[in-house]
Amino acid sequence: GENVEQHPSTLSVQEGDSAVIKCTYSDSASNYFPWYKQELGKRPQLIIDIRSNVGEKKDQRIAVTLNKTAKHFSLHITETQPEDSAVYFCAAIDGQNFVFGPGTRLSVLP
């Protein structure tokens, strides 16, 4: 089955800097890759996603890139703000099942 790795596990950046979180997956048949943000005490919320027929997708300060050949995809957050502090999860579809990465705790320091 699908296996998703995520790095780094923790990330601290200064406010205004960029943050990058990388995920790798194992199943070349996976074709949908969402990213979720989970703030403390809240539910995970979808922030951006990408399908395998697209290499990059951007939504304001957030972007996701996908390299199908290397089987990795990355989340890029520019001009980070304190409210970006949260745990971020990547996921890949394995058949009808979402396989999540272990999460990255992002701290944006003022």
Next chain:
Amino acid sequence: KAGVTQTPRYLIKTRGQQVTLSCSPISGHRSVSWYQQTPGQGLQFLFEYFSETQRNKGNFPGRFSGRQFSNSRSEMNVSTLELGDSALYLCASSMDGNTEAFFGQGTRLTVV
């Protein structure tokens, strides 16, 4: 439209008891997945239901079971509770399991 609703929000149970959690998906969504989240353990997949059928199952003991009703609402049952079952249980719904999934607020289960 209404989001994914999980009930109850909090539960305290005694070791050995059983518990049933409920998840009402977004209207029109036919896929419901369940996850266990413990501190530092990420989102562990329990099972996924689509049109009342369990399509996928994670690596959890048989004490964890679920079902889905014709209106797509789903329930999860845990029998013979253990202390280690204390966790946040999240459900997520999507149209068909291959598209955007939306999470409920979760049920925080504490086993004492």
